[in-house]
Amino acid sequence: MAGAGGKRSLGASGNRSSVQTRAALVRGAVEALRENGFAGASAREIAARAGCNQALIFYHFGSVAKLQLAALDQVSAARDERYRAMVEESGSLGDLVRAARAVFEEDLDQGHVTVLVEMIAAAQFTPELRPEVAARIRPWRAFAADSVRDALAGSPAARLLPPEELAHAIVALYLGLEMLANLEGEREPALALFDRAGKVASLLDVFRRRKRKA
Numbered sequence: 001m002a003g004a005g006g007k008r009s010l011g012a013s014g015n016r017s018s019v020q021t022r023a024a025l026v027r028g029a030v031e032a033l034r035e036n037g038f039a040g041a042s043a044r045e046i047a048a049r050a051g052c053n054q055a056l057i058f059y060h061f062g063s064v065a066k067l068q069l070a071a072l073d074q075v076s077a078a079r080d081e082r083y084r085a086m087v088e089e090s091g092s093l094g095d096l097v098r099a100a101r102a103v104f105e106e107d108l109d110q111g112h113v114t115v116l117v118e119m120i121a122a123a124q125f126t127p128e129l130r131p132e133v134a135a136r137i138r139p140w141r142a143f144a145a146d147s148v149r150d151a152l153a154g155s156p157a158a159r160l161l162p163p164e165e166l167a168h169a170i171v172a173l174y175l176g177l178e179m180l181a182n183l184e185g186e187r188e189p190a191l192a193l194f195d196r197a198g199k200v201a202s203l204l205d206v207f208r209r210r211k212r213k214a
Helices: 017-038 043-050 055-060 065-091 093-110 112-121 128-152 164-184 190-214
Strands: none
Touching: 017 043, 017 055, 017 065, 017 093, 017 112, 043 055, 043 065, 055 065, 055 093, 065 093, 065 128, 093 112, 093 128, 093 164, 093 190, 112 128, 128 164, 164 190
């Protein structure tokens, strides 16, 4: 709509559409959480990265916390797609562990899990975030349980390792390894664990193949 002097009225988000502004703010929040941590992902920092006025954070999301949760949702959705593809491409438990190792390195290189780790840490001292972050971790555990159930089907470990309990341990271990690798600046100990797990997985695959042939 034309305003005074025939100029076009741009509205609250300038030249951008509402969808573009929201997307830019979410990207800015992801970058700020990944590079500066939760404490450094302020309204000013996020807005600067998004190239817009920080008032637009509250206009579009209501609060910085809700924008940070939207950033977590975006990262989680992208990683969920990647993890599911990894599982589908794995033909054995050994393949799955090797693929998980590669994805772990990918997550470290690109800082994907850092966003989740930062939000988990923030939830410890921000009560309103706690149920929101917890709700976003549950699908990860459910996915891990389904993957474990399928991977262990027909192996001796299937009776000894309840999928839900093992899934909880896997998610906790994955996040813990991510935190330690970032803290110490060294990923070799974590990768060594993946390599050892791969050897155990290969043995379980042998038992499963023998059982099928029997």
